Amino acid sequence: MSKPIPEEEYRKKPLTRLLQWVGGEIDPFLETMETQKQQNQKPNERLIRKHRRDLDTVISMVHDQKHNKVYKLFRRFYKVASVVCCLALIAMLLTAVSYLPPVGAADNPSSNEVAAKYIEDGLQDTGAVNIVTGMILDYRAFDTFGESNVLFIATCTVLILLRSDKKKDKRQEEAEQRREQHYEPKDDSILQRITFLLFPIIVIYGIYVILNGHISPGGGFSGGAIIGAGLILYANAFGFEKLNRFFTEKTYKWISFVSLSFYCLAKSYSFFTGANHLESGIPLGEAGAILSSGLILPLNICVGLVVACTMYAFYTLFRKGGF
């Protein structure tokens, strides 16, 4: 027999609150979460009419579709030609694929001495248990250096396009802040609580993936992507202001500068000694240990930092045009 309890206590019980919430009697987030009422937007007739008129003028001035026979013909030709070109390309590529050797067959041309050496001598040559990491960061490190520069230059172009460097006066700044507040995340307690739990785990997992890149599947690119995703989650939950306490444009600039410079210098040393048949003097260490496989671990860390920063930089640039 359960003992009777007062009604007030009964109302506070989690099960009761859940049942009430399901029944639609209360809203548990009503006072804990910042919300905004939806505004009824009145269509501005005058503006709409003006816009329509402008559009008509532009269309009639740019291409008078009704009376321009050449244009009409061109449009039709363009549509037909694009479909024909695409179909021809598809047919050509499918034909080519149908002739290629079957995937994974033992006597494929691609299973030759190159792949065999990677598999057989990879551990001995590079000290990395994960052969893929050994390949991209030691055998073919030049390509990977190029790839990390691709990321770097991609952020540069996004910086050109989206970073707004114009000096703003006070009114513009205020207007921008208001706009930002409108679109910025509200103090969403669910998101914040879950981020609070997940963020450290995500970052630690990312670090784990980077540091174990030469031992288990993973490496700089995947680990960096994980950390970058964590940073984006954090920015979404707590806003940029809190994130800017430990990650600003300056941090980004210096992290990518230091890691790319280290990558460049370390690999230059390794290329130079290799090409001139000198001993590099970098110990490979004991296979399977964290501190092993020569330059691969530090390079993985560099790549990871660059990737994480790039991911976050893309996000913040697209979001608000700056850090």
Added chain:
Amino acid sequence: MKLVQNVPFFCIMLSMFSGTISSVLPGKWARRLNVVMISLVTGMTLWLLQYLVGSGIGSYTYMMGHFPAPWGNELRVGLLEVVVALFFSVIMLLSLLGGRKKLDGEVEATKHNIYYILCNLLLSSLLALVYTNDLFTAYVFVEINTIAACGLIMIRQNGRCIEAAVRYMIMSLLGSGLLLLSICMIYDLTGHLLMENIQQQIRVIMEAGTYRIPMLIIIGILTVGLAIKSALFPFHSWVPDAYGYSTVSSGAILSSLVSKGYIFLLFKVFYRVIGFQHIADSHILNLLFLFGLCGMIFGSASAIWEKDIRRMIAFSSVAQIGYIYMGLGLGTEAGVIAAIFHVLVHGATKSLLFVSAIGLTDVSGGSRSFFEITGSAYRNKAAGVGFLVASLSMVGIPVFSGFVSKLLFAEAAVLVPNWKLFPTLIVLAISTVLNAIYFLKTIVRIYTPVKQEEIRAKGYFELKFPEQKLYCVTIFLFVLVNLILGMASQPIIALITEGLHHFA
């Protein structure tokens, strides 16, 4: 291995590293670093050229790292590569110097260092494309090249530039995609990425006759991919906006270097990956020949209609790219040598045209309209001389470089053993006349005197030597390069010929 043999590696790494450093420098220091870097690269490449010529070593391979070729990366250095690399770095330096003064007005001051990052990485990717002996490395640097070129177009942030950059990006990515697909299929059929090994395997495949159809498709999409990226005739729609509206230096670099990097890669693929014999058997050369001829005529015709001087120069690029592909399409050694020489000629001349055209428009109230630049050569004499020299060279007047390449094309056409003789000669003649029409009418216009009152009424001003020292020196150096190519062409052609023998 001697120290001088490390030069290609030093050059590539130096330009990449200076790109990284520029990211933390203010614009002014990034600019200085850029000049120092390109000068160092030029100097070192000269040293390497001297070594190669002096020692008689035609070519050697350079191991990038501790692992030999099919496992690790490899560079390959030969006479032809070194000549082209030297030329690329010189033209890059001159183009940047020529457009430096305009850059302040064209690009936001806070983004100047990004501009130099893009230039440094672009140079590194061009050098890597020239030196690499590995097909996948080539693709990685094609990526860098594409993104850098896009950035160079859109860094001048007005509507036309963004539109041009989007167009360039779409076309260029289509080209990259086709290139990547063909590299994947080549790997699938041969199991190699190193150029020599691929060529060996392809010889075996072709003799066995097992994979004829996929090989044909691979050659096709690879050629089309690179042709799109280098603006061969039917794929040239992105050219006028991309070259015409970007900053001066960008326009010069894009037209004279970026497209040439892809063309050099195409030469490399034809000679060192697939083998020129198989390429000739596949009839793709005939296609390139026809498109080249069409480009020569249609590019020039579009340039004649154009009322905007920079777009006119851009259309002229389409015609000149047509010349290069026409030479390649002849399928003989003489044709290829002429094409390579024209790569140098066009690079040197087109960048001079862009740089001098900006001097002319500057003294005409910034208007690029054809009618406004009347008499501008008197207001800015250096730019006028530069434009004159470049135009005469493009038309093919003796003494200037364009004449030599046209002569080489004609000689190659006469020696060609099949039906290509007459089409080449006829189209060459027509194209020369068309070139003459639009270049000479521009020259006449800029040297037509205008009354002083009219100049004053429009608010035009004169630019003299003390106000633009660097610009004048740059124009002088450009003219010098042009004259060297035009008057001392024999040693250069001899170098190219010998380089081509080692190249194959």
